[in-house]
Amino acid sequence: MSGRVLVGVKRVIDYAVKIRVKPDNTGVVTDGVKHSMNPFCEIAVEEAVKLKEKKLVKEVVAVSCGPQQSQETIRTALAMGADRGIHVEVSGKDYETLGPLQVSKIMAALAKKEDAQIIILGKQAIDDDCNQTGQMTAALLDWPQGTFASEVTLDGDKIKVVREIDGGLETIKINTPAVLTADLRLNTPRYATLPNIMKAKKKKIANVKPADLGVNLTSKLEVLRVEDPPQRQAGMKVETVEDLVGKLKESGKV
Amino acid sequence: MAALGPLSRITRLGCNFCRNHRLVFNRNSQKRGIASCIDPSYGLTDEQKEFQKVAFDFAANEMAPHMAEWDQKEVFPVETMRKAAQLGFGGIYTRPEVGGSGLSRLDTSIIFEALSTGCVSTTAYISIHNMCAWMIDTFGNDEQRERFCPDLCSMEKFASYCLTEPGSGSDAASLLTSAQRKGDHYVLNGSKAFISGGGDTDVYVVMCRTGGKGPKGISCLVVEKGTPGLSFGKKEKKVGWNSQPTRAVIFEDCSVPATNRLGEEGQGFNIAMKGLNGGRINIASCSLGAAHASVLLARDHLLVRKQFGETLANNQFLQFKLAEMATKLVASRLLVREAATALQENRADAVSLCSMAKLFVTDECFNVCNQALQMHGGYGYLKDYAVQQFVRDIRVHQILEGTNEVMRMIISRNLLTES
Numbered sequence: 001m002s003g004r005v006l007v008g009v010k011r012v013i014d015y016a017v018k019i020r021v022k023p024d025n026t027g028v029v030t031d032g033v034k035h036s037m038n039p040f041c042e043i044a045v046e047e048a049v050k051l052k053e054k055k056l057v058k059e060v061v062a063v064s065c066g067p068q069q070s071q072e073t074i075r076t077a078l079a080m081g082a083d084r085g086i087h088v089e090v091s092g093k094d095y096e097t098l099g100p101l102q103v104s105k106i107m108a109a110l111a112k113k114e115d116a117q118i119i120i121l122g123k124q125a126i127d128d129d130c131n132q133t134g135q136m137t138a139a140l141l142d143w144p145q146g147t148f149a150s151e152v153t154l155d156g157d158k159i160k161v162v163r164e165i166d167g168g169l170e171t172i173k174i175n176t177p178a179v180l181t182a183d184l185r186l187n188t189p190r191y192a193t194l195p196n197i198m199k200a201k202k203k204k205i206a207n208v209k210p211a212d213l214g215v216n217l218t219s220k221l222e223v224l225r226v227e228d229p230p231q232r233q234a235g236m237k238v239e240t241v242e243d244l245v246g247k248l249k250e251s252g253k254v
Numbered sequence: 255m256a257a258l259g260p261l262s263r264i265t266r267l268g269c270n271f272c273r274n275h276r277l278v279f280n281r282n283s284q285k286r287g288i289a290s291c292i293d294p295s296y297g298l299t300d301e302q303k304e305f306q307k308v309a310f311d312f313a314a315n316e317m318a319p320h321m322a323e324w325d326q327k328e329v330f331p332v333e334t335m336r337k338a339a340q341l342g343f344g345g346i347y348t349r350p351e352v353g354g355s356g357l358s359r360l361d362t363s364i365i366f367e368a369l370s371t372g373c374v375s376t377t378a379y380i381s382i383h384n385m386c387a388w389m390i391d392t393f394g395n396d397e398q399r400e401r402f403c404p405d406l407c408s409m410e411k412f413a414s415y416c417l418t419e420p421g422s423g424s425d426a427a428s429l430l431t432s433a434q435r436k437g438d439h440y441v442l443n444g445s446k447a448f449i450s451g452g453g454d455t456d457v458y459v460v461m462c463r464t465g466g467k468g469p470k471g472i473s474c475l476v477v478e479k480g481t482p483g484l485s486f487g488k489k490e491k492k493v494g495w496n497s498q499p500t501r502a503v504i505f506e507d508c509s510v511p512a513t514n515r516l517g518e519e520g521q522g523f524n525i526a527m528k529g530l531n532g533g534r535i536n537i538a539s540c541s542l543g544a545a546h547a548s549v550l551l552a553r554d555h556l557l558v559r560k561q562f563g564e565t566l567a568n569n570q571f572l573q574f575k576l577a578e579m580a581t582k583l584v585a586s587r588l589l590v591r592e593a594a595t596a597l598q599e600n601r602a603d604a605v606s607l608c609s610m611a612k613l614f615v616t617d618e619c620f621n622v623c624n625q626a627l628q629m630h631g632g633y634g635y636l637k638d639y640a641v642q643q644f645v646r647d648i649r650v651h652q653i654l655e656g657t658n659e660v661m662r663m664i665i666s667r668n669l670l671t672e673s
Contacts, residue, residue, distance in 0.1 A: 034293075036307070072300065079304055191312055194342030194355040197304045 002115040003058030005048045007082065008107055009041040011066055011073040012127045025225050027096075028127075037073045040122025042080075042189040043182040047152060048120050049081035050187065056154045057118065059083050063110060065103050067091040071205055078200035079192035085205035086110065090217065094210075097219035099128070102210075104136035109213035111141060116177065118159070123148055123181040134181035144174035147181040292549060292580050294367060294542075294587065302364055305357070308341060309365045313372025313543075318640075321373040324497035325643055328489075330454050331376055331497055335383075336409045343369070343380060345387040345407030347532070352391055352399050353407030359532060359594040363539040367587075370543025374647035377543065379498040381536035382450050386413035386459045389529045390476065393516040402457060402476060411456035415533075416446040416503055417526050423447075424660050426461075427469040427523055431505060433462040438512050440464065440475060442483070442505035448654070452501035453486035455479065459516075460503075461526045469523035474516040483508030494646035531597055531605055533655045534612035538590045541619035541651050544644040545583050548626035551641050552576060555630050572629060579622045586615040606668045613661035616651040623648060 013019065014034040022029055037045075048060040062077035064070040065088040074085035088106050090098050111119055124131035138145035146152070146161030150169070153160040163170045164183050192200075210217055238244045248254040295303050316334050324331055338344070346362045348354025357365075362384070369377040387406040391399055405411040422429045431444025442462055446452075458477040465471030477484060487502030517525055553576060556567040566572050593611035596604040623645045627634035634641050652658050 072303075075300065075304065076307075191341050192304065192308050193340065194305060194308070194346070194357065195350075197301060197308070200304075201301060 002117050004114055004116050005051065005057045005060050005118045005120060006107065006111055006114060006116040007041070007044050007048045007060060007062050007077065008103070008119070008121040008133065009045060009062050009064050009073050009077050010038040010122070010125050011035050011064060011070050012038045012125055015039060015126055021226055021228050025227060027223065027226050035069065035072075037076050038122050038125045038127075040124060040126075040182055040184070041073075041077075042122075043184070043186050044120040044122050044180075045077045045080050045082060046187045046189040047149075047180075047182055048118075049190075051118075051152075051154065052081065052083075061086060061114060061116075063088065063107065065090050065098060065106055065210075067095055074205050075200055076192065078203045078205075079197045080190060081196065082203075084203055086114075086208055087205050088208050088210060088213075090210060094217045097221070098217065099219055099221060100130045100132035100136055102215070102217045102219060104133050104140055105215045106210060106213060107133070107137045108140040109215055110208075111137075111177070113213065118176060119143075119179045121179070121181050123183050134179050138179040141177070141179070143177050143179050145179045145181070146172060146174055147179075148183040149180050150183050150185045152180060152186065292546060292583055294364070294546060298364065302361060305361055306364050306368050309343075309368035310371065312338060312341065312343075313369050313377075317369070317372025317376060321497075321640065321643060322637065324373060324376065325494070325647075326496075326637070328496045328499070330451075330499055332409075332412075335376065335380060335412075338369070338380060339407065339409035344383065344409045345391070345403065346384055348384070348387045348391045348403060348407055352403035354387065354391065354403065355407075359535060359598040360591055362532075363535055363590055363594045366536050366539040367543040367546070367590075370540040371547040373497060374540050374544045374644060375495040375497040378495065378537065378540045378647075378651075379450055381533065381540060382415055383409070383413050383455075385529050385533045385536065386415050386457065388532065389415075389459055389474070389525055390516060392528075393474070393521070393525045394476075397513070398476070398516065406457065412451055412454065413457040413459060414449050414451040414455040414503070415529065416449050416452075416458050416460040418447050418449075419445060420447045420502075424657055426526070427472070428467075429461060429463060429472065431460070431462040433464045433473060433475060433510070435464065435512070436509075439509045440512060440515070442475070442477070442508040442510060444505050445487075446503040448490070448500055449503045450495070450498050450500055452499065452503045453489065454499050458484075458503060459529075460505075461522045462505075464519045464522075470520050472522040472526075473519045474522035474525045475510050476514045476516060477505075477508065477510050478514075481508055481510060493649065494643070495650055530655055531608045534608045534661075535590060535594050535597060537651050537655050538586070538593075538611050538615035538619075541616045541648045542583070542587055542590060544648045545579075545586070545619035545622040548623040548641050548644050549576070549579050549583055551639075552579070552626035552629045555633075559631070566629070575625060575629070579625055582618045582622055586618050590615055606665055609656070609661040609664040612656065613658045613665070616648070617658060620645070620648055620652060 014036045017034050020029045051057045052060050060082040062074050062082040062085045064074050071087050074087055078085055121134045134147055135145060148164045149161050150164045151162035157176050158173050159178055160173050295306055342355040345354030346357050350356040366377055366381050387403055390402045406413055417426055419429050433440040433442050456479045460475050460477050461472050462475055463471050464473040483506045485504045490500040556572055557565060559566045590611045593607040596607045627641045627645050630641055633639050
C-alpha cells in the first residue's frame with residue numbers, strides 16, 4: 001500500500017469570465033482570457049490534502065494534462081498542500097482534441113506507474129461539463145468508483161463514500177485502489193497561504209510526454225460547430241387555465 | 255449573460271428590483287481581473303500572480319459580500335481580518351522569524367491592491383497594522399520583536415499608529431505629547447487625534463517628545479491597551495473608512511516601561527517617517543484597487559444601460575472617458591510598483607518616489623472612482639451600488655499618511671535643495 005493519492009487538476013477558463021464564441025464558430029475564445037483551476041478540481045485537491053493531514057495517506061501528487069500553462073495550475077495545487085506535480089505535456093492539435101477518454105488513459109497509465117492507491121478527480125470540468133474522466137479511468141483500471149462524492153471516509157483498505165444522486169444521498173463502501181470524483185459539497189477548498197505559495201516554488205513538477213506512458217491521443221470526436229445559446233424569448237401571459245393548456249398543446253409541449 | 259439580465263431588467267423598470275441579484279452582479283464583476291488592458295497581473299512573476307490570486311479570491315469571497323454592511327453598521331471585522339492573517343496578511347513585509355511573511359514591498363502592494371477590491375476601509379486598516387508590525391520588527395530589539403510581533407502577525411492583537419495630534423497634523427514634528435523619564439519608566443501626557451483603530455486595538459506605536467523641540471526630540475514608544483492613564487475619545491463619525499473605528503488616544507500620567515521604547519531617544523521621528531514611506535505605497539495601492547473595481551463596474555454598466563435607443567457603450571464621450579480612466583489607472587499602477595521596488599532596494603530616489611506615487615495615485619484614482627460614479631447616473635448615488643463606497647472610502651487617502659500637499663513639499667524640497 002503506497003499511500004499515494006493522484007489528483008487530476010484541469011486548467012479551464014475562469015468561472016467568472018464571460019465566455020465568447022469565436023467568430024468562425026469553431027470554439028470559444030481562449031487567447032488572453034483568464035484561466036484558473038477547475039473549481040471541482042480544487043475540491044479534489046482539498047480532499048486529498050485533508051487525507052494527508054489526517055495521516056491516512058502519505059503523498060499527494062497533482063497531475064495536469066495540457067500545454068506549458070498547465071504548470072500554473074499544478075503550482076496552485078502545490079500551494080494548497082500537494083507534495084509534487086506531474087505535468088503531462090499536450091499541446092497544439094493534440095490539446096484541441098484532448099478529451100475525457102485521452103485523459104483517463106493518461107491517468108490510468110500514471111496510476112500504474114506511480115503505484116497510486118486513490119485517484120481523486122473533480123466530478124466534471126466547467127468548460128466541457130463531460131463528467132466522464134473519473135468513470136472512464138476507473139473502467140480502464142478495473143477499479144471501483146465513488147463518483148459525486150459529498151463525503152469520503154477511509155476505513156482500513158475500504159472507502160465509505162456518500163454520493164449525491166438524483167434521489168438523494170447514497171452510501172457505498174468500495175475497496176481500494178479506487179477512483180473518487182468530488183462533488184460541490186465535499187469540502188470548502190482552503191486558500192493557499194503566503195508561506196505555502198513560497199514553499200510550493202521548491203516542490204518538484206516532473207515533465208512527462210503521453211508517448212512515454214504509451215498513450216495514444218487520437219480522438220474519434222470532431223467538433224462541428226460551437227454557437228451561443230439562443231436568446232431568451234419573452235414569455236406571454238394568459239387569462240385562464242384553459243388558455244394555458246391550449247397554448248401548451250399548440251407548441252407541442254403537451 | 256446571466257449576470258447582465260437582472261440589471262437590464264432594472265433599467266427597463268426603472269426601480270429597485272431584484273436587490274439580491276444586483277448586489278451579486280456587482281460582486282461578480284468585482285471578482286476577477288478580467289483579461290484586458292487593465293489586468294493587474296501583467297508583468298508579474300508566477301509567484302506574485304499566486305499571491306495576487308489568493309488576495310483577489312479572499313477579497314471576493316470574504317470581504318466584498320460584507321463591504322456595504324461593514325460600512326453601514328460600522329463593524330470592525332475582527333474575524334475576517336484574523337482569517338486574512340492566517341493566510342499571512344498580518345505581517346506581509348515583517349520578517350518570518352517573528353511570524354511575518356517576509357515578502358517584498360512590491361508583493362505587498364500587489365496584495366493590498368487586490369484586497370482593496372473587496373473593501374478599501376478594511377484593507378487600509380490591515381495596511382496600517384502591517385506598518386506598525388514592521389516598525390517594531392525593524393527598529394525594536396530582539397526582546398521587543400519577540401514580545402509584540404508574533405501576536406501582531408497573527409492578528410491575535412491589533413495595532414495603531416499614533417503620530418497626529420489636534421495641534422500637529424502636517425507639522426508632525428511639532429507634536430506635544432510628552433514622555434518624561436522617571437526611573438525605568440516614561441510618563442506620557444497628551445493626546446493623539448484621528449487614530450485608526452483607536453480604542454479597539456491592543457498595541458499603540460506612539461511618537462512622543464522625550465527631548466527638546468523639533469524632530470530630534472521625538473522618541474517612539476509602544477503603549478499597550480489597559481495601561482493605566484490610557485483612554486480614548488468618542489468614536490468619530492466619518493464619511494468613509496467606517497469599518498475601522500477612529501478615536502482620539504489620550505495619555506494622562508500614563509506610565510510606560512522604558513523597555514517599550516523602539517530604538518534610541520530622538521530616533522522616533524525617523525522611525526515614524528520610515529514607516530510612512532511604506533505606508534504611502536500601501537495607501538496608494540488601496541486606491542488602485544478601488545479604481546480598478548470602479549472601472550470594471552463602470553464598464554459593465556455602460557454595456558447594459560440603454561438611453562436614446564442604444565447602450566451607453568456606444569456613446570463616444572463615454573468610450574473616451576473610460577479609456578482615460580483606464581489609462582490613469584495603469585499609469586498609477588506602474589508608478590506605485592516602481593516606488594515599491596525603489597523602497598525595497600533602498601534606492602536614492604525611494605522617498606521621493608513614494609511621495610510622488612502617493613500624491614499622483616490617490617488623486618488620480620479618486621477621480622477615476624468619481625467618474626465611474628458619474629457614469630452610473632442616479633444609480634451611482636445609491637448605497638445599493640458599490641461605486642459610491644469606493645469614492646467615499648478613498649477620498650481620505652488624499653489626506654492621511656501625509657496630505658498630498660505635504661507630498662508636494664517633500665518632492666519640491668528634493669528638487670530645490672539640489673543645486
